Structures are given as C-alpha cells and as structure tokens.
Amino acid sequence: MPENTNANGDIFGGWIMSQLDLAGGILAKEISHGRIVTVSVSSITFKHPVKVGDVVCCYGECTKIGNTSMSINLDVWVKPVSVEGVGERYQVCDATFNYVAIDANGRPRPINPN
Numbered sequence: 001m002p003e004n005t006n007a008n009g010d011i012f013g014g015w016i017m018s019q020l021d022l023a024g025g026i027l028a029k030e031i032s033h034g035r036i037v038t039v040s041v042s043s044i045t046f047k048h049p050v051k052v053g054d055v056v057c058c059y060g061e062c063t064k065i066g067n068t069s070m071s072i073n074l075d076v077w078v079k080p081v082s083v084e085g086v087g088e089r090y091q092v093c094d095a096t097f098n099y100v101a102i103d104a105n106g107r108p109r110p111i112n113p114n
Contacts, residue, residue, distance in 0.1 A: 002052055010049035016056075016076060017044065020095050023058035024072040028099035031062055031070060032111045036099045039069070044095035054078040057089075068108040069100045 004015040021038055028036040050056060057077045064071040074095045080087035103109040 005052060010051060013046055016050065016093055019056060019058055020074045020076065021097060023060050024074050024097040027060045027062060027072055028070055032101040035102050037102055038097060039100050040098045042096040042098060046093050048092045050078055050092055051080065053081050055081055065111055067110055069098060070111065072097050
C-alpha cells in the first residue's frame with residue numbers, strides 16, 4: 001500500500017487535512033503579515049475519495065477577520081490523472097479553518113491586513 005493511503009487505496013483524509021492547513025496557513029500569514037497558529041477547524045466535509053495519482057489543488061478565501069483571529073474557507077479540487085489521460089477536475093472537500101496571529105512570545109496580537 002502506498003504511503004498516505006487508507007485500506008481502500010484512497011488518499012488518507014488526514015493527509016488532505018494537512019494540505020488544507022498548509023494552504024490556509026499561507027493565506028493567513030499573508031493577511032496578518034506575521035506568525036499565525038491554527039486554533040480550530042470549524043467544519044470539514046469529504047465529498048469524494050482522492051485516488052493515488054490525482055493532482056490535488058487547495059484554494060482558500062478569508063471570510064472573517066477579527067482583532068486577532070481569522071476564518072479561512074478552503075476547497076480541495078482534484079484533476080484525475082491515469083494511463084488513459086487527464087480527466088475533468090472536481091471538488092472533493094471543503095473546510096473552514098481558524099487562525100490566530102501571534103507575536104514573538106506566542107501571545108495573540110492584532111491583525112493588521114494593510
């Protein structure tokens with residue numbers, strides 16, 4: 001069984017979650033202009049399995065900015081790739097991750113999106 005696959009041979013959901021956190025974290029860092037931490041996942045829905053060999057793409061949008069925290073909506077889309085060719089892309093997952101901006105001491109700090 002290839003690494004990061006489940007018993008069915010599909011990509012493990014935990015791997016997808018880690019890709020979502022990486023994508024959301026990059027966007028949150030860009031918005032806050034500094035260090036951030038993941039504080040929670042409000043929701044995650046797996047709609048379809050991801051097959052080994054599929055091209056995985058994560059897309060994010062900030063939907064809420066507070067004084068020190070923000071919410072990022074994330075979508076995962078795949079483009080199937082096999083020996084037969086490349087298929088049409090489709091959505092496999094969506095989620096909302098929440099991040100807090102922190103200072104050098106690990107304490108919450110105000111977000112300055114400008």
